[in-house]
Amino acid sequence: MSEQSKLLEQRFNEGFEMMVPDAAIRKIILNATDVFARKGLTGAKIKDIAATAGFSQGFIYNYFPSKDAIFTKIVELAAQGAGDAVKYACELQGTPYQKIYWLTEALLSPDSIAMQHWRLIMVQTATSEAIPEEAKQIAQSMARKPFEYFVPLIKEGQAAGEIVAGDALMLAITYFSFIQGLGITKIQTSAGIPFPPVETVLRFLEGKGHDGKGNVNGTV
Amino acid sequence: MSEQSKLLEQRFNEGFEMMVPDAAIRKIILNATDVFARKGLTGAKIKDIAATAGFSQGFIYNYFPSKDAIFTKIVELAAQGAGDAVKYACELQGTPYQKIYWLTEALLSPDSIAMQHWRLIMVQTATSEAIPEEAKQIAQSMARKPFEYFVPLIKEGQAAGEIVAGDALMLAITYFSFIQGLGITKIQTSAGIPFPPVETVLRFLEGKGHDGKGNVNGTV
DNA sequence: GTCTATATACCGATAGAC
DNA sequence: GTCTATCGGTATATAGAC
Numbered sequence A, B: 001m002s003e004q005s006k007l008l009e010q011r012f013n014e015g016f017e018m019m020v021p022d023a024a025i026r027k028i029i030l031n032a033t034d035v036f037a038r039k040g041l042t043g044a045k046i047k048d049i050a051a052t053a054g055f056s057q058g059f060i061y062n063y064f065p066s067k068d069a070i071f072t073k074i075v076e077l078a079a080q081g082a083g084d085a086v087k088y089a090c091e092l093q094g095t096p097y098q099k100i101y102w103l104t105e106a107l108l109s110p111d112s113i114a115m116q117h118w119r120l121i122m123v124q125t126a127t128s129e130a131i132p133e134e135a136k137q138i139a140q141s142m143a144r145k146p147f148e149y150f151v152p153l154i155k156e157g158q159a160a161g162e163i164v165a166g167d168a169l170m171l172a173i174t175y176f177s178f179i180q181g182l183g184i185t186k187i188q189t190s191a192g193i194p195f196p197p198v199e200t201v202l203r204f205l206e207g208k209g210h211d212g213k214g215n216v217n218g219t220v
Numbered sequence C: 001g002t003c004t005a006t007a008t009a010c011c012g013a014t015a016g017a018c
Numbered sequence D: 001g002t003c004t005a006t007c008g009g010t011a012t013a014t015a016g017a018c
Helices: A003-019 A023-043 A046-053 A058-062 A067-091 A096-108 A113-126 A133-159 A168-188 A198-205 B003-019 B023-043 B046-053 B058-062 B067-091 B096-108 B113-126 B133-159 B168-188 B198-205
Strands: none
Touching: A003 A067, A003 A096, A023 A046, A023 A067, A023 B023, A046 A058, A046 A067, A067 A096, A067 A133, A096 A133, A096 A168, A096 A198, A133 A168, A168 A198, A168 B168, A168 B198, A198 B168, A198 B198, B003 B067, B003 B096, B023 B046, B023 B067, B046 B058, B046 B067, B067 B096, B067 B133, B096 B133, B096 B168, B096 B198, B133 B168, B168 B198
């Protein structure tokens, strides 16, 4: 894994710790994220969340007023984090393609909290009609934010010949759909099955003559 | 949409009608599929399913003994259908890349029952720990079947230089992950947002020098 | 601080009415 | 055939014990 991707993950984790200072609450949130991602909002029982965090069922209610509140909090954190991840990538030193490469590496990393949250968002949006209204609205505003950074990044790459021509918004939607699909596959399959390297994932974005390392041997 | 993709969809729908001869049961299944896909197994209430099918809550139990039974039946149909869709594509006349092209077109078609079932399978597997054991086992056997047809298809395409070199199983997993991610995006977004054409989706699979028409001007 | 015990509500499934 | 009423089980959230 590249230095830059590790930096993205590190920044993301720092942001998470700053937004949730209490370690016990972080523990509950991290475990709840996992349970929600695997069972969905309605399928996840408070007892499950408590058990994976090492607490009794009733104890959770010292920190959160309801199951919906936990879910909404996670959606809020994911909303912040998803936008931030793309923003951080833009702030790195490199070409547009390289930035997307590092972002992809970080999003597909097995251990990243960013990825954990993406997984949750994915399940949550798939079952969107059953989630609390507040979480839905947060998710909607969140859905826009990554695109605000990603679409200009694609246009920049297109201008440099690094990224294939075409509607930048369409390519961005395709990118996040792809990442989402790979995230689901990661959840539902056991470790050890073959998984695509970043180069394979990004081939649909590459400009003609691109060599997969950010270099273009056609015209600029 | 191409002739061949329409044929795939038509074959699929015929298979569905043969497997579920009773029109009332088909109606329940189609509506239940939609509700399950959007709310998940635990989030979907029998009342919802009955309402969308135009029945009262209790009436459903004249046709199915339980909610789990409806879900399991749908998984079974999807299991059959997913494998069949790939099989049908293999039986068409054309190059491996063309067959994958037509399959993709059919799977991403907004109106195909095949796609509806894929959407359900996706949610169901994402929330896999909450689903009945029987459905899980069917889903597991189903998960293998599309690969049994798809992996050889990729290898054939690689031998012809149409498909990029690399682990065929990995490429197959990538393909279905991509399709799944695009399916989720289709569910959760309203119509009118830009969506990638088949050519964009399949670029990650193309052999070097592929011109999108099955012709190759270089080796892999 | 953390757990155990309980009330309250909801939903799946049944049975009986029309 | 189709619906309404109801029973029983399960899960959320609370309150009180240690």
